[in-house]
Amino acid sequence: MAKIGINIATGSLQKEEMIVGIDLGTTNSLVAIIHPDSNQPVALREHNGTSLVPSIVHFGENNSITVGEDARKLLIRDPANTIYSTKRLMGKSYNDIRDNASFYAFKVHDDNTESLVKVQVGPQFYTPVELSSFILKELRSRAEHILKTPVTKAVITVPAYFNDSQRQATRDAGRLAGLDVLRIINEPTAASLAYGIGLNKEEEKAIAVYDLGGGTFDISILKIHNGIFEVLSTHGDTYLGGDDFDQLIVKKWVKEHKIGEERLQNDKELMQTLRLKAETAKVHLSSKDVFIDHIGDIQLQVTVSEFNKLIQPYITKTLGACEIALKDAGLKKQDINEVVMVGGSTRTPLIKSLVSDFFGLSLHDTLNPDEVVALGAAVQANILAGNNKEMLLLDITPLSLGVETMGGLMDVLIPRNTKIPTRVSRNYTSQKDGQSGIVISVFQGERDLVKDNRKLASFILEGIPAMPAGLPKVEISFLINADGILLVNAKEIRSGTEQSIEVKPQYGLTDSEVEKMLMDSIINAKDDIKTRALTEAKTEAAQLIDTTLNFIEKNKEYLTPSEVDQTNEAINALRNLISQGTKDELQFQIEKLNEISRPYAERLMDIAIRKAIGGKNISDNY
Ligand code: ADP
Numbered sequence: 001m002a003k004i005g006i007n008i009a010t011g012s013l014q015k016e017e018m019i020v021g022i023d024l025g026t027t028n029s030l031v032a033i034i035h036p037d038s039n040q041p042v043a044l045r046e047h048n049g050t051s052l053v054p055s056i057v058h059f060g061e062n063n064s065i066t067v068g069e070d071a072r073k074l075l076i077r078d079p080a081n082t083i084y085s086t087k088r089l090m091g092k093s094y095n096d097i098r099d100n101a102s103f104y105a106f107k108v109h110d111d112n113t114e115s116l117v118k119v120q121v122g123p124q125f126y127t128p129v130e131l132s133s134f135i136l137k138e139l140r141s142r143a144e145h146i147l148k149t150p151v152t153k154a155v156i157t158v159p160a161y162f163n164d165s166q167r168q169a170t171r172d173a174g175r176l177a178g179l180d181v182l183r184i185i186n187e188p189t190a191a192s193l194a195y196g197i198g199l200n201k202e203e204e205k206a207i208a209v210y211d212l213g214g215g216t217f218d219i220s221i222l223k224i225h226n227g228i229f230e231v232l233s234t235h236g237d238t239y240l241g242g243d244d245f246d247q248l249i250v251k252k253w254v255k256e257h258k259i260g261e262e263r264l265q266n267d268k269e270l271m272q273t274l275r276l277k278a279e280t281a282k283v284h285l286s287s288k289d290v291f292i293d294h295i296g297d298i299q300l301q302v303t304v305s306e307f308n309k310l311i312q313p314y315i316t317k318t319l320g321a322c323e324i325a326l327k328d329a330g331l332k333k334q335d336i337n338e339v340v341m342v343g344g345s346t347r348t349p350l351i352k353s354l355v356s357d358f359f360g361l362s363l364h365d366t367l368n369p370d371e372v373v374a375l376g377a378a379v380q381a382n383i384l385a386g387n388n389k390e391m392l393l394l395d396i397t398p399l400s401l402g403v404e405t406m407g408g409l410m411d412v413l414i415p416r417n418t419k420i421p422t423r424v425s426r427n428y429t430s431q432k433d434g435q436s437g438i439v440i441s442v443f444q445g446e447r448d449l450v451k452d453n454r455k456l457a458s459f460i461l462e463g464i465p466a467m468p469a470g471l472p473k474v475e476i477s478f479l480i481n482a483d484g485i486l487l488v489n490a491k492e493i494r495s496g497t498e499q500s501i502e503v504k505p506q507y508g509l510t511d512s513e514v515e516k517m518l519m520d521s522i523i524n525a526k527d528d529i530k531t532r533a534l535t536e537a538k539t540e541a542a543q544l545i546d547t548t549l550n551f552i553e554k555n556k557e558y559l560t561p562s563e564v565d566q567t568n569e570a571i572n573a574l575r576n577l578i579s580q581g582t583k584d585e586l587q588f589q590i591e592k593l594n595e596i597s598r599p600y601a602e603r604l605m606d607i608a609i610r611k612a613i614g615g616k617n618i619s620d621n622y
């Protein structure tokens with residue numbers, strides 16, 4: 001299916017590689033391409049016609065990994081080993097998701113810190129990046145199977161509200177799956193592109209993209225101008241989607257048949273079947289008036305008007321979010337020119353009609369709403385492949401630009417292929433108490449360790465007043481102007497100390513050197529990500545040892561000698577692992593040390609509180 005070209009110089013045949021578009025969804029994921037014959041975007045389908053791959057990973061015996069529909073079937077029966085909604089965890093710390101921890105039936109590792117979350121399956125720890133990479137690997141191998149050609153290049157979509165680190169995490173997941181991620185694009189932008197909105201340079205429009213998926217709702221207001229999409233505002237609800245509608249139907253049936261809570265808890269099989277039947281009913285009601293079925297002697301029935309009544313409050317809530325998004329964008333309903341419907345749940349007729357009434361416009365809803373984002377990603381991929389010559393190819397950065405962080409890691413501020421001019425800033429802090437200067441080293445390249453990239457410049461931000469480690473707030477900003485000149489600025493926010501430097505990033509690099517650096521990064525991607533994860537675990541271990549030692553030193557009087565011994569033992573074990581341990585061994589020992597020291601910290605907290613209220617027990621105050 002891929003195009004074959006002839007190299008004029010050598011006469012050899014060259015297979016032109018296809019760039020695929022990937023929608024890495026919370027509930028479902030899929031791959032699309034531009035069909036070489038029709039030139040239209042199409043979703044890749046299995047023999048049975050399905051394009052959607054449930055974004056679910058199951059870990060079985062002997063380290064076997066299953067992704068997709070087969071994993072979905074195990075959700076209820078093997079909850080501890082079946083991981084869903086990985087996308088919600090991307091780039092998040094445990095503190096970020098604490099309030100929703102009960103949403104997950106598997107073990108999200110509570111390390112009580114700001115470091116990135118991990119999921120624990122048996123003795124293994126997985127980062128959301130690794131989990132997403134399993135989904136992407138599955139998508140990639142399905143695509144290769146269908147296309148009968150290697151697939152190594154992709155455009156991947158993310159929600160418009162994803163921040164830098166969530167985007168970087170998505171990129172890393174792609175690389176871990178053996179994909180060169182040419183660009184990360186916003187889901188609402190992709191959906192608009194799929195409908196051809198924005199392909200004409202003269203167009204100037206305001207677009208509302210209403211996306212109701214399985215578990216999340218997003219409304220994005222975009223502006224298209226000179227062929228460039230700009231996100232004016234986003235709003236939504238990260239815990240509202242089609243899954244809630246299934247639950248409403250389950251509840252209705254459970255109530256009608258007076259099925260007790262206890263029976264449901266004990267009969268997982270029944271719970272699972274009810275949920276699947278409810279989803280079938282919901283899908284059925286998108287085109288029929290009534291659903292009738294049964295499980296054994298339990299009669300199941302629901303009509304369209306009953307269903308509509310159940311979901312009405314939820315839809316009203318989404319329209320409230322639309323109001324807010326419009327307000328944030330500084331627009332009125334009448335200013336919107338196009339409304340694009342995205343997400344499987346927008347197949348429900350009531351939702352279509354209420355959204356259409358709300359904006360007073362007819363909707364873009366002719367493409368499959370659960371495929372439209374991937375289709376748009378394929379359109380973008382085609383533009384990048386240079387197959388759509390009329391489409392603008394703005395000036396872009398050929399290689400990623402970033403700074404060196406702890407452990408010699410490359411922290412990318414401006415990913416390669418970013419349109420210029422552009423500006424990005426991010427906050428950093430110091431590692432040591434009383435550090436008065438911070439070295440800022442700027443690198444260019446795609447590798448995870450700065451030593452493998454190209455150093456562009458380095459300077460010291462001096463004159464930071466003495467503060468404990470972690471307290472200074474250093475904002476580093478990268479600005480690339482229209483001439484491709486990079487301006488790096490570093491500023492310590494609390495004291496106002498500031499320093500800048502000017503760099504010419506492309507200077508001295510030929511096209512072939514750029515190409516070589518890219519090739520190296522692709523070849524080394526897997527090793528790099530492993531090294532990055534190991535380095536991060538080592539840094540975390542070293543910091544934990546530091547804080548624990550500090551803690552013991554300051555609070556010896558409140559600990560028994562055997563407690564001090566036990567802690568020191570765990571510290572030594574962790575210290576030994578820093579030189580030769582694996583990532584999993586390190587994380588295991590980090591957790592062990594945390595478990596030992598956490599009760600001490602709590603005890604001290606109690607003592608401190610008691611002291612603060614004058615030696616009284618807290619209960620004395622009541
Ligand atoms: P996500 O973007 O969250 O990965 P999708 O866009 O694939 O998810 O949407 C999945 C949701 O769409 C599920 O809740 C599914 O039940 C629902 N859905 C799929 N088809 C229909 C339909 N015909 N009518 C109503 N809901 C549907």
Ligand code: MG
Pocket residue numbers: 025026213343373
């Ligand atoms: Mg989606």
